[in-house]
Amino acid sequence: MYARGRAGRRLKRSAVSACTIVLGAGLLAACTGLVAITTSFTPTTAYTRSARAPGDILLVHLGNEPNQPFQRVGQLQATRTEWQNNEDLVNAVRREASRSGLDGVVEFRCGLSAMYAYECNGTGFVFVR
Incomplete structure (x- = not known):
């Protein structure tokens, strides 16, 4: 149980990291139009x-x-x-x-x-x- 819980947390962290990167890239692209x-x-x-x-x-x-x-x-x-x-x-x-x-x-x-x-x-x- 402990190993599965730890793997689940890693998966959630990597999904959050991927979302953060995608959102950051989108925000950067949108801001480029401002300048x-x-x-x-x-x-x-x-x-x-x-x-x-x-x-x-x-x-x-x-x-x-x-x-x-x-x-x-x-x-x-x-x-x-x-x-x-x-x-x-x-x-x-x-x-x-x-x-x-x-x-x-x-x-x-x-x-x-x-x-x-x-x-x-x-x-x-x-x-x-």
């Missing part, structure tokens, strides 16, 4: 990709245009929760634009969002070569 910056680029036309580093991406604010001829090639969006700062969000925009082969983003604007704490939008462009 995430998301970016996306949706091309609207075919274009020749550029090879700019993130730090070289031009961000041209709403109402202005680059000094060189350029072609609008798609829409870029980035969002953040209240756990990040705006500098991290702008750097994420630059990385997404670089990955997408853009020279920059025109009509760039950021502001409060109904669904996120903060959001940036713009139109990706490449210079006409």
Whole structure:
């Protein structure tokens, strides 16, 4: 009887440990969404990709245009929760634009969002070569 009782307690402990691990992993996955910056680029036309580093991406604010001829090639969006700062969000925009082969983003604007704490939008462009 003693051996069976002890084995039963071990089984219960390992089941509780497994549940704790599963719940902890689920909670971690859920919390990751709270601290995430998301970016996306949706091309609207075919274009020749550029090879700019993130730090070289031009961000041209709403109402202005680059000094060189350029072609609008798609829409870029980035969002953040209240756990990040705006500098991290702008750097994420630059990385997404670089990955997408853009020279920059025109009509760039950021502001409060109904669904996120903060959001940036713009139109990706490449210079006409």
